[in-house]
Amino acid sequence: MTPFTPTTNGAYVITRRKFARGSLLVLNQDYLWQIESGVVRTMTWREDGTCITFGLWGPGDIVGRAISKADPYQIECLTDLEATLLPASRWYQATDAMLLHMQRLGEFLEIVHSKPIETSLLLLISWLGKRFGREVEQGQIIDLRLTHQQMAEIVGSSRVTVTRMLNNFEKQGIIERVHRKLVVVQEPSLWHYEI
Template sequence: MATSIISTAYSRTHTFERRALLPHERDCLWQLVQGIVRATTWHENGTLISLGLWGPGDVVGRELVQVEPYHLECLTPVVAVRVPKDQWSRLTDALIRHVRGAMDLLEIVQCKDAQVCIESVLVWLARRFGCDVAEGRLIDLRLTHQDLADLVGTSRVTVTRILNQLERQGRILRVARHRLILRPTTAAPCVLLN
């Protein structure tokens, strides 16, 4: 799918390092040019909640949510364009993608079966952020087991147990640190992971 980025003639690009937080600015959104950003908040008990992952062409910002606290963490190096409120009318396609991505992830995390939930989120990640390679679809996001657990609302121990189980079944092979390849099959997905 082609991604349209708002013209940088109206605003200059900003670069952020991995694990940096995108700044919150009133009446401003960020359109991602490159990289992946995770939106997060916390429960009262301190538990981290992932609200979504966003990539090139997507729009993120404090102005899109009413959640507090709210942080936008760069999972990779990120290049983004600051979009002031008077230019938001140019972002219709990106805002629609934002809503659709959030709804897709919400559907996944509502699944009661942890294994199905984790497999579904791997398929979602491959579709949203993957690129084709000879073996299938590469997801090169450096997501840890804890990152996956935060994304689907389960524990790291559960993610590790399920991934180990998938490996024993021959559906997961370790190929490189934090790199995933989702291979197409007629049955459930086969994933290569480390």
């Protein structure tokens, strides 16, 4: 099944598609996806089954098989998603999005490679608030619902450890939980964090 609608002259009409939370985007070397609304996670696995997250991507971002050499490679919808197909013949239109992709990838790598794990998780939560959050009375509410397991996969830890650290962050007043969502109450000061 091709994700494009072919025309009689062999060209393709760019199409917009909707995906449900938890579904996977179709992969092909000849096109990219430009996200219109929603959030996806790009990832691969090690031989032992360990998940490696390459990034979390939202509106305006591009993702696709053509910009990763990882094998296997997967794009998972973390929310309901709407995305537009961008065939290779139109990649020149996505130069700004490709540059932004590289910048965000670097930012994400800096977060996930921070040590200790507590610092990495604090940076991740702060980044999520800035990237996928909105201002509320208490601080920045993160509208993206990530499971503790997904956060653990991102920072290279276990679900149990992430749950314990989130509980500690809540006790310290760094975060609050509101209707199963995290609120970043205060910008974490990494130099003064108490373990």
